[in-house]
Amino acid sequence: MWVVLSLLIIVPVMCFLILAVSPRLFSQGPQWLTFTYIRQALEGYTLKGILNSLWVASLVAVLSVVCATALAWLVQRTNIGARRFWTVTMWLLLLMPTWIMAQGWTDLLQPYGAAHALGLNLSWLYGEFFGPFGIVLVLTSTALPFAFFIIAAGLQGLGPEFEDAARIHGAGRVQTMKTVLPIVAPALLGALAISFAETISDFGVADTLGYHAHFPLATYTLVSAISNFPANFPVAAVIAAVLILATVPPIALQSVAMRKNKAYAVLSGRTRAPRRRQLSTGSRIAATAGVGFVVFVALGVPIIGAVVGSFVQNLGDAGATNVHFTLTYYKQILHPSLVDNGLGSPLLLSNQLGLIVATATGVLAVILARRMAASRGGWSQRITDIFLLGSIAIPGVVLGVGYIFFYDQGFITNHVVDIYKTLPLLMLGLIASAVPGQTRFMAGPVSQIQSSLSEAARVHGAGRWRSWRTTNLPLMSRVLVWGWLLTFAKTISELAISEILYPPSQEPASVTIQSYLTNFQIGTGTAMTVLTMLEMFGVIVVALGIYRLVTPAGWRRVGWSVVD
Amino acid sequence: MATFTRPEPASVSVEALCKEFQGKAALADVHLAIEPGTFVVLLGPSGSGKTTMLRCVAGIERPTSGTIEINRECVSGPKTFHPPERRGVAMVFQDYALWPHLSVRKNIAFPLANSQRSKVERRERVAGLLERVGITHLADRYPNELSGGEQQRVALARALAADVGLILFDEPLSNLDADRREQLRIEIATLTREAGATAIYITHDQSEAFALADKVGVLNRGSLVQFDTPENVYRRPRNCFVTRFTGVSGEFNVATVHARDSEYVEVSLPFAPNQRVRARTNNCFDPAKELKLFVRATGVTLSAPSRGDGMGGEVLDVAFNGRGYEHVVTLGDGATLTKIFSTRRYERESNVKVSFESSECFVMDAREEEV
Numbered sequence: 001m002w003v004v005l006s007l008l009i010i011v012p013v014m015c016f017l018i019l020a021v022s023p024r025l026f027s028q029g030p031q032w033l034t035f036t037y038i039r040q041a042l043e044g045y046t047l048k049g050i051l052n053s054l055w056v057a058s059l060v061a062v063l064s065v066v067c068a069t070a071l072a073w074l075v076q077r078t079n080i081g082a083r084r085f086w087t088v089t090m091w092l093l094l095l096m097p098t099w100i101m102a103q104g105w106t107d108l109l110q111p112y113g114a115a116h117a118l119g120l121n122l123s124w125l126y127g128e129f130f131g132p133f134g135i136v137l138v139l140t141s142t143a144l145p146f147a148f149f150i151i152a153a154g155l156q157g158l159g160p161e162f163e164d165a166a167r168i169h170g171a172g173r174v175q176t177m178k179t180v181l182p183i184v185a186p187a188l189l190g191a192l193a194i195s196f197a198e199t200i201s202d203f204g205v206a207d208t209l210g211y212h213a214h215f216p217l218a219t220y221t222l223v224s225a226i227s228n229f230p231a232n233f234p235v236a237a238v239i240a241a242v243l244i245l246a247t248v249p250p251i252a253l254q255s256v257a258m259r260k261n262k263a264y265a266v267l268s269g270r271t272r273a274p275r276r277r278q279l280s281t282g283s284r285i286a287a288t289a290g291v292g293f294v295v296f297v298a299l300g301v302p303i304i305g306a307v308v309g310s311f312v313q314n315l316g317d318a319g320a321t322n323v324h325f326t327l328t329y330y331k332q333i334l335h336p337s338l339v340d341n342g343l344g345s346p347l348l349l350s351n352q353l354g355l356i357v358a359t360a361t362g363v364l365a366v367i368l369a370r371r372m373a374a375s376r377g378g379w380s381q382r383i384t385d386i387f388l389l390g391s392i393a394i395p396g397v398v399l400g401v402g403y404i405f406f407y408d409q410g411f412i413t414n415h416v417v418d419i420y421k422t423l424p425l426l427m428l429g430l431i432a433s434a435v436p437g438q439t440r441f442m443a444g445p446v447s448q449i450q451s452s453l454s455e456a457a458r459v460h461g462a463g464r465w466r467s468w469r470t471t472n473l474p475l476m477s478r479v480l481v482w483g484w485l486l487t488f489a490k491t492i493s494e495l496a497i498s499e500i501l502y503p504p505s506q507e508p509a510s511v512t513i514q515s516y517l518t519n520f521q522i523g524t525g526t527a528m529t530v531l532t533m534l535e536m537f538g539v540i541v542v543a544l545g546i547y548r549l550v551t552p553a554g555w556r557r558v559g560w561s562v563v564d
Numbered sequence: 565m566a567t568f569t570r571p572e573p574a575s576v577s578v579e580a581l582c583k584e585f586q587g588k589a590a591l592a593d594v595h596l597a598i599e600p601g602t603f604v605v606l607l608g609p610s611g612s613g614k615t616t617m618l619r620c621v622a623g624i625e626r627p628t629s630g631t632i633e634i635n636r637e638c639v640s641g642p643k644t645f646h647p648p649e650r651r652g653v654a655m656v657f658q659d660y661a662l663w664p665h666l667s668v669r670k671n672i673a674f675p676l677a678n679s680q681r682s683k684v685e686r687r688e689r690v691a692g693l694l695e696r697v698g699i700t701h702l703a704d705r706y707p708n709e710l711s712g713g714e715q716q717r718v719a720l721a722r723a724l725a726a727d728v729g730l731i732l733f734d735e736p737l738s739n740l741d742a743d744r745r746e747q748l749r750i751e752i753a754t755l756t757r758e759a760g761a762t763a764i765y766i767t768h769d770q771s772e773a774f775a776l777a778d779k780v781g782v783l784n785r786g787s788l789v790q791f792d793t794p795e796n797v798y799r800r801p802r803n804c805f806v807t808r809f810t811g812v813s814g815e816f817n818v819a820t821v822h823a824r825d826s827e828y829v830e831v832s833l834p835f836a837p838n839q840r841v842r843a844r845t846n847n848c849f850d851p852a853k854e855l856k857l858f859v860r861a862t863g864v865t866l867s868a869p870s871r872g873d874g875m876g877g878e879v880l881d882v883a884f885n886g887r888g889y890e891h892v893v894t895l896g897d898g899a900t901l902t903k904i905f906s907t908r909r910y911e912r913e914s915n916v917k918v919s920f921e922s923s924e925c926f927v928m929d930a931r932e933e934e935v
Contacts, residue, residue: 455624456661458648460675460726467649470674474665554665557706 008432016402020237041238049221057200068147081288094145097493099204104302107309114308130213141298147191154187193250201395203496240398310527329527346512358487365438373447391436400500426501445479573601574729581630590616592786605773608783614766623648654726662707675726693721713744733765813861814901835897843925861903863924874919
C-alpha cells in the first residue's frame, strides 16, 4: 500500500519540489544548491500571483465560513422551509467545478451575453466582476459547501442539553453562548482551514476568470512557468512549495480541531436530536428567502448564465448587431463535422476516466479508511493521517506538474515505467489527487462501524469475505456510492491535472471546452459545458436510481446519509 | 416442524493461555478445563481479563501463547489458529452486535446460511426460535425499532440458531435494567440448557454468576484465581480477592489468634479484645502473617442489646427493602458491617448485639492477594 502511495504521490511531488533548490539533480540547471529560483519566484509577476492567492484565499475562507455558519444554523437548528432541499443544493454546489461557475457568470455578464439576451442591463456589474470581486464571489460560492458540511456536522453534535445545563445553572444568553461556542469552535476552525486550502489550490478560476481579468493567481503562474518556452521547472517548484507551505498550517489546524471535535462527539454520543428553534411565520419566510437568495447567487446564477448563454446567438460577440436565441451551438456539437472537433469523443473519454478513476479511488480509499479505523490511535493511523492530510495540502496543479516532470525522467522511462504523455499517466494523476480527499471522506463513516458486527458474523460461521460483504458493505454502501459519484463528477469536470497531463489527441471534455472558450468560440464552449453538466448529473441520477433498485431496503436504512 | 439434531455439547480445554496487549498482560498462564454441557461463568472485575479470555476462545483475539482446544481439537496453539468461523461456536455480544440493515428474522437466520438444511427447514427453525424467545411479532422489524430487552432476545435466538456445541456470552445483561435482567437471565439459563450446549458466560455480577453457573471461574488481573462450583466459591473462597468479590459485609484486622484446627480458627479483633470470633480458614493460613477477618452479610445476626451473646454495636443506618430491613452497624474504632438483614427494624443510633455464624466468616492472609 505504501509503495503504491509513494509512487502515486510522495516521490513525484518530492522530486519536483527538490528542483527549487537543486536543479542539477534532475538536469534542469547547472547548480547543485541554489536560491536563485527562490529569489526569481518571489519577485514581479509570480510574487504578485502568490500574494493575490494568499489574500484571496484568506478572504474567501472568512466569507464562506460566515455564510456557511448562518446557513448551517438555519438548516440544522430552525424550522426554516425546504430544509432538505438546501442541503441537496449544497451537494450540487460541491459537484460544480470552479471553472464552470466562472464560465456561467461570464456568460451572463459579458456584453451581448445571457443577461443582455434576457433584456437585463447588468453592464455596471461587468467591470467589477472581471477582477478581485468576481474571483472572490465565485471562489466563496465554491468553498461554501465544504464549510457548510463541516459546520453542519458540528452543530448536529451540539445537543440541547449543553445549552439547557448552562441556562439551568444561571447563565444568561451571552454566558450560555460563551459556554457552548467552544464546542462548535473546532468545526468553525476546520471549515476555515478547508475553505482556505480549497481556494488557494484552485486552478479553475485562476485559469479562466483570473487570466481574463489580468489578476494572476499562484496556480496560474505555476502552470505558466512550465508552459512558457523555455519551461522553468525550478521556479514552478518554488511556487508549488509556497502553495503547499501555505496550506499545511491551516490543514494541520483542521486536523487538531477535528480531533477535538471527535472528543466532543464521544462526550455527546447520547445527545438527543437538536431542538429546532420555531421561527415565527414572518421570520420563517424571511429566513427561507435569505437562504434562497444565497443559493440562487451561488448556484442558480452561474447555471442560468451558462444555460441561457448556450442558446444566445453570437454570445459575447461585441460586433454582433443581432442578439437572439438559437440552437446553433447544440446543432454544431451534435454534428461534429460542423466544428473542428466535437464533444462526443472527449466526453466519452472523460466518462471512461471518471469510471476508472472513481472505482480505483473507491477501492484504495476503502482500504486506507479501514486501516485507519482498525489501528485507532496507533502509529499506523497517525502516519496515514498525516500523509493524507499532507496530500490534501498538495494542489492538483502541483501534482500534475510533478507528474510530467517525474515521469519524464530518463531513469523512470528507461528503468521503471514509460507512461509519459499517455492516458495511464493522466489516470494515475487523477487517482492520486482524489485518493486523500476520498479517504478522509470515508474515514468517519467507516470508523463508526462497530467491530463487533463483523466479529459476530465470523463467530456465526461467515468467512472473511462473506463477513465483509454481509455486514460492512451494507453499512458503507451509501457512503461508497456517494464517494464514487463525487469522484466521478469531479473527474469528468477536472481541469488542472487534465490540462497538464492529457496525451496528444486524447483530450478530456474539460480541456476541449477550455480550448473552445479560449479560441473565442464561446457559444459552442458554453453549450458543451451545459451538455457535460447534464450528462454528469444524468449519470448521478441513474446511478442513484440503480442503487435504489438493486439494494435491499435494509441497506438504505442505515449508515451515513446525504441529508442527515 | 423440521427436526434439528441437538448438537453434541463441546468440551473446552485451555492450557497456559497468555495474551498481551502492547506489552501489558491481559491474561497470564490461564488453565481451564470445561466438561461438555457445563454452564461456566467467568466472574471478575473490569480489566480482569474475562472478555479477553472469551474472545480468545471465540477466535476473535489471537493468544500470545498457550493452547485452546474445543472438543479435543486444537483451535489455537503455537502453530495453529482457527478463525472464528471454523470453531463451531456462537456468541451473544455485550452490545448485541445485531446487523442494523437486516430484519430480526434475517439476523436470526444468518448462522443457518452455511448449513445443509433446506430453505423450508431454515424458515421453520427461525420461526421456532422466534416463538421460543417470544418475539414472533417482531420478526420483520429492524434492530433500531426494538427495545434493549428485545434486541437481547434476538441476539440470544441468533446464537441458538447456530446449533453449535459451545455458546459464549459476553456480559449479555449488562445494558439492561434490573427487571429485564432477571427475566432474561432465567431465559438464558433455560434455553441454553435446553439446547444442550456448553456455555461460557462472563459477568462482573456475582449474584448473576451464582444464579447461572454450574461452575464459576473467578479472574483477577489476568489470572484464574478459583474455578469451582458456586457453593464452594462462596463457602470456601480461595483468597481475600475471591472473598471480597463474592460479597462481604465487613472486613477487620485480626489482633490475636487463639486456637485453630484443620478448618476453623478463633481470633479476637482490636476493638473487642475480649470477644472471640470463630471463622473458617484456608490451607494457606499462617498465624505469623498479617491476617484479616471477612464476614458475609448472611453470617451476621442482630439482636437487642439485652439479649444473647455477641459484640456490642450501634446502628448507623437502616433501609427497608421489602422483605425486611438492611442495617449498617458500627462495632467501634471505625469498623462497620453493612447489608445486615433482619426482619425487625433497629432504629438509627440504637445499640444492638452482633453475633457471627462461623461458617460464613473467614480468616485469611491479607497479603495473599498481592502474592
